[in-house]
Amino acid sequence: MPAKLDHEARRRDVSAAVWRVLATEGFGGLTLRAVATELNATTGLVTHYFPSKQALIVHALELAEARTRALVPPTENSRGLEALKQALAAVLPLTPESTELNRVWVSSWDAALADPELRTMEMSRYTRWRARLKPLVVQAQQDGDLPPTNPNDLVAGLAAFTHGLVVQALFDPKAFPHKRLRHLLDTHLAALRQS
Amino acid sequence: MPAKLDHEARRRDVSAAVWRVLATEGFGGLTLRAVATELNATTGLVTHYFPSKQALIVHALELAEARTRALVPPTENSRGLEALKQALAAVLPLTPESTELNRVWVSSWDAALADPELRTMEMSRYTRWRARLKPLVVQAQQDGDLPPTNPNDLVAGLAAFTHGLVVQALFDPKAFPHKRLRHLLDTHLAALRQS
DNA sequence: CGGCATACATATCAACTGTTATGTACCTAC
DNA sequence: GTAGGTACATAACAGTTGATATGTATGCCG
Numbered sequence: 249m250p251a252k253l254d255h256e257a258r259r260r261d262v263s264a265a266v267w268r269v270l271a272t273e274g275f276g277g278l279t280l281r282a283v284a285t286e287l288n289a290t291t292g293l294v295t296h297y298f299p300s301k302q303a304l305i306v307h308a309l310e311l312a313e314a315r316t317r318a319l320v321p322p323t324e325n326s327r328g329l330e331a332l333k334q335a336l337a338a339v340l341p342l343t344p345e346s347t348e349l350n351r352v353w354v355s356s357w358d359a360a361l362a363d364p365e366l367r368t369m370e371m372s373r374y375t376r377w378r379a380r381l382k383p384l385v386v387q388a389q390q391d392g393d394l395p396p397t398n399p400n401d402l403v404a405g406l407a408a409f410t411h412g413l414v415v416q417a418l419f420d421p422k423a424f425p426h427k428r429l430r431h432l433l434d435t436h437l438a439a440l441r442q443s
Numbered sequence: 444m445p446a447k448l449d450h451e452a453r454r455r456d457v458s459a460a461v462w463r464v465l466a467t468e469g470f471g472g473l474t475l476r477a478v479a480t481e482l483n484a485t486t487g488l489v490t491h492y493f494p495s496k497q498a499l500i501v502h503a504l505e506l507a508e509a510r511t512r513a514l515v516p517p518t519e520n521s522r523g524l525e526a527l528k529q530a531l532a533a534v535l536p537l538t539p540e541s542t543e544l545n546r547v548w549v550s551s552w553d554a555a556l557a558d559p560e561l562r563t564m565e566m567s568r569y570t571r572w573r574a575r576l577k578p579l580v581v582q583a584q585q586d587g588d589l590p591p592t593n594p595n596d597l598v599a600g601l602a603a604f605t606h607g608l609v610v611q612a613l614f615d616p617k618a619f620p621h622k623r624l625r626h627l628l629d630t631h632l633a634a635l636r637q638s
Numbered sequence: 639c640g641g642c643a644t645a646c647a648t649a650t651c652a653a654c655t656g657t658t659a660t661g662t663a664c665c666t667a668c
Numbered sequence: 669g670t671a672g673g674t675a676c677a678t679a680a681c682a683g684t685t686g687a688t689a690t691g692t693a694t695g696c697c698g
Contacts, residue, residue: 279685
């Protein structure tokens with residue numbers, strides 16, 4: 249077994265550089281040189297850890313997913329509608345970090361729609377997101393906080409509402425300040441509650 | 444005044460080629476060469492009608508907007524909630540043409556978020572879209588078909604819901620067939636109606 | 639110490655990008 | 669017909685892209 253030094257740690261350094269590039273230049277600005285420059289290194293280093301551009305892109309998306317998941321609060325100290333609200337609010341661009349994340353996601357859709365592999369990955373991500381939201385929706389339904397309609401449809405609608413808000417807020421942050429985003433989510437959930 | 448031949452008609456040919464490239468390759472695939480090849484011509488032709496890449500991109504977006512507007516039915520034979528429903532359904536990818544359009548829009552967001560001019564353009568487009576929806580929402584409110592809450596918030600929420608559905612449907616058309624998209628929109632509007 | 643991976647830097651590659659200069663055929667106006 | 673602008677084709681440009689081959693230093697294992 250040959251020496252490993254600290255391969256994983258160095259790889260994480262490259263990861264961090266990848267993320268900085270994504271956050272500042274967007275997905276279209278992700279190039280081997282940009283990452284290398286960010287590391288004060290050369291393309292040789294980058295290709296040493298990521299053999300191809302596609303591998304680098306896939307890694308970048310995994311990175312974005314990990315960061316997204318880290319942002320979502322654990323659903324343990326709350327349940328039902330309140331937990332659902334928190335889970336959706338975690339996606340909204342309410343912090344600089346979340347804004348950065350959303351910008352990366354939205355900018356990735358160009359490449360994701362064009363490449364079959366990336367497209368499938370993004371599709372799966374959406375499916376997993378909805379699956380994670382579903383139990384919260386069902387709980388809220390059982391609590392009488394959401395109408396007893398098809399939960400899958402409710403989940404899809406809530407995911408749509410949230411991401412649609414994200415896109416509008418990214419393009420027009422002044423028209424969608426944090427307070428309004430929270431208000432929109434709150435009143436939307438309240439409006440769905442049947443009386 | 445020098446001869447004009449049919450400058451505008453030829454320019455429309457280039458436009459059509461631009462659109463074909465956008466529809467098949469997405470926004471990231473829009474290059475002078477791709478447009479020229481689509482026309483069986485050279486880059487000289489393209490630059491003759493569009494002096495720079497930026498001009499070509501702006502034109503491409505104007506083209507998308509014109510096509511989008513053409514898809515939205517006139518709000519004259521209906522009013523209120525029904526007109527609103529039709530206006531929103533017109534945006535959903537229910538036809539190949541609309542799917543094509545939405546794919547172009549979503550894929551444009553990468554470039555739009557990175558370039559200040561394009562970003563402003565997209566922001567204005569959203570503002571105009573919401574302004575066009577607002578009177579329909581107000582009508583529906585007056586008819587008692589929507590809750591008497593802040594109409595601007597209602598409009599933003601409906602735009603969000605619709606575009607969020609568009610994105611999910613683009614990535615997973617099998618999970619979001621036409622029938623389900625219509626159903627989701629119908630039930631969503633019905634759920635918002637206060638009882 | 640010697641062998642041998644690993645970890646890069648360096649350099650080069652062909653392909654592709656937008657831009658631009660130059661040529662040339664054509665139409666139109668005089 | 670001829671002068672001059674239009675409509676391209678052709679060509680070359682400098683820059684950037686991802687990929688790759690070759691070097692070389694540095695560690696660990698025997």
